[in-house]
Amino acid sequence: MPTSRATPGSARPRWPEVIDPEPKPLLDAADVGRALTRIGHEIAERNKGTADVVLVGIHRRGVPLAARLAAKLTEIEGRPVPAGSLDVAMYRDDIGLRPPAATHDTSLPSDLNGKVVVLVDDVLFTGRTIRAALDALVDFGRPRAIQLAVLVDRGHRELPIRADYVGKNVPTSMAQDVQVQLTETDGADRVVITAGASMDASMEASA
Amino acid sequence: MNKHLLSAGDLTAGDIRLVLDTAGHLAKLTDRAIKKVPTLRGRTVCNLFFEDSTRTRISFELAAKRLSADVINFTAKGSSVSKGESLKDTAITLEAMGVDAIVIRHPASGAPVRLANWVKAHVVNAGDGTHEHPTQALLDLYTMRQHFPSFDGLRVAIVGDVLHSRVARSNVLALKTMGAEVTLVAPPTLLPTSVDQWGVGVSYDLDAVLPKTDVVMMLRIQLERQSAGFFPSVREYARLYGLDARRLDAMPDSSIVMHPGPMNRGVEIAAEVADSIERSVIASQVSNGIHVRMGLLYLLLGGPAVTEPGRLPEEVPA
């Protein structure tokens, strides 16, 4: 469940007039770690263990998150949990509406048939990235079930998609931007909200 | 990327890296059960081939189909001396049908350049006369990258009929863009008179060049060239410029042998060299061709339609 972030003594930035030059992180490194641990436990609980569980991280930041979750789950359950990466550039629903998105590596355990695939991503927003990921997964095989774990759910769904495991629910406005930074990609773990310029209701670029 | 791919000289180092990287990611598709992605659904690619080339045409066709594009194959027998209104009229017809990309192979140098003036579709040069074959260069560079970490200073020797080779021209341009060190090896009759302006090494002595070569690319010699006096006999050509087992041994162990195909076994390349499992990458060139063409088609057609030639709009980094 999301925890409150009020820091005693700090003034809350008034939206939208004030743009905080140094946005206070919504989640710091410790928060991120705790969220992932909790999600790991929830995955194990929900699936009654990790037999047949495969974690698939969506590029870009879903990939290190999936790796971390896999490590946590391996620790929790005492058996290795495979993790892979999935690039959804080829499955986007905005092909032809914007310049071609850069591609990345897709590396999955080749056989997904009958497995429980847990898709992992950093931020769940419009849901279009997940829709693309579902279509991509289905071309790889026929999982028994597909579940979704995200670090942050910022609302504003445009498709009927929901996450099974959420690190933190963060209501946002369309004008804001939620940035997840991870040690593997950005040098440190934190999640910040900025008054982003993006009014674009389509998929986030980094998905 | 430019809207059209007419010459390897159109590609910046960044463009080349992008195509190769994308091709690398798309290569994984062949490992899947469903070797297809829906990306270019609803797009139509026309293979406009005025020259026989089953190999290249199928490569483009597979590349397009794996991206879920529709493919039209238009094979026409148009020699360079027949009235080319067939080219302009064909272009107008394709335009009216609304194709998104035209992949053209033509016996006349410059035909894709002319075609690009007459159509709104993307034009991809699949080989025009003795001018260029840019996708071949891309797949050749992709193949080299599978075996060497960097192009910078990579020693590449291109051997054979450079004068008439569109593969050589495109490779020279692309390799120089990526910082490789290129040496052309051929008899003087088979080198362009202005080759000293190309910024590459030139040698008539294959044995002197091979020990210092990381990649040797053998070009097909057309046996008809003998009657035009470019070399006295096939025997002499093979003796001086053919890659046989002895010459292969003189090369560094890590070096690789390439050939754009089709090969004249026993002339420019000995059968045992072509078939060498350790050193010949000729077979992989073919499969790499599909991946590279997939990457290219995605980068050209995966964005919004453009009417003007020139650079395509690029993604603003997040």
Next chain:
Amino acid sequence: MKPILLKGGRLVDPASGHDAVADVLVRDGIVAEAGAGLDATGAEVVDCDRLVVSPGFADLHVHLREPGREDAETIETGSMAAALGGYTAVCPMPNTDPPADNAGVVEMVAARGREIGLVELFPVGAVTVARAGEQLAELGAMARSAAAVDTFSDDGNPIREARLLRRALEYARAFDAVIADHCEDHSLTEGAQMHEGELSGLLGLRGWPAAAEDMVVARDLMLAELTGGRLHLCHLSTAGAVELVRAAKARGVRVTAEAAPHHFTLTDAALASYDPVFKVNPPLRGKADVEAVRQGLADGTIDAIATDHAPHTREDKEVELAAAPPGMLGLQTALGLAITELVEPGWLTLPQAIERLTAGPARCRRLPGHGGPVTAGAPANLTVFDPAATWTVRGAELASRSRNTPFEGRELHGRVVHTILRGRPTVRDGQLVEAGS
């Protein structure tokens, strides 16, 4: 018709050396008088203030396509283009269908020209039957015909055999006629699409090496020396050829030479677009060659500017480069190019440029009544032009039936205002005059 007084123009007449403001009175087809402050009584006064008056231009080398390719040009449309370009005399080449290798065809061409009455035609006869390079055509019959052929050429084809060129040069002496050769060694230019140089190697187009032209020029000069015949060299394009002619003239060889405006304006860089409008024989060459041609025109090594006007239909030119026939339009852009590319940058003075369009051609062959001098009693073949007029070349606006000009969209300085053929205006204020008016 009323006499015409061309009043107050700068009369540039290279044949007499005149270059000063003067009036020219034209009456009954001849120049009645030329001088300052002429009496205008009874004459129509044409104000030539700030304009240049010169002898009518003469083009040694045009292709009018009739008979045989009237879809590309007819004698009528070609004459219109010539008159609008300031020409009062042009020499149509014999590569027609049927070829002009006999008296019948040359007489027909000349007569048709007279019928249309916009420019005087001096047909060039073929040297060999069907221009095939094997057997001499009946040069005597053509010379003695009503067309009074004075120059023979197989243009388009070189005269391949030295033996045959020797015979032609010798035989033509009987009629004091000129043999004009298209200098190209076919064995070196087979399949060539453009000049052989750095660019041809990059574009993947077979090249036409300069040596293929220079070799034949050298051979022709030696044969001219050997036979004492009159040799004219068509469309010189290389530095080597210009140098060979310069040296030969210094030795006293009887040779004249021409160059086309595209060879003193454009280089092989134009071929990067693979647009067949730039395909021509000899091809557009490199920068050094263009400069050598300009220098050759400047020092008189090259006697004449000759357009090699070569109309081709759109269908013929709108194909791949390899399939397209070579040739470009030239009649209406020659003056503009001479002024913009030769006079304005300082390669030639205006009188020198006019000389290459008038007295120079008249020195290369007989063009009775053309080329000047503009003196009392001479036939009134005159051109009046505005050297400062600026205009943009538009193929669609040219009078030729074809549109293959490589100068589309180019801004030129220098435009013909009036052209007068034997005392009758063919062009007034830049427009063709209706026959009979």
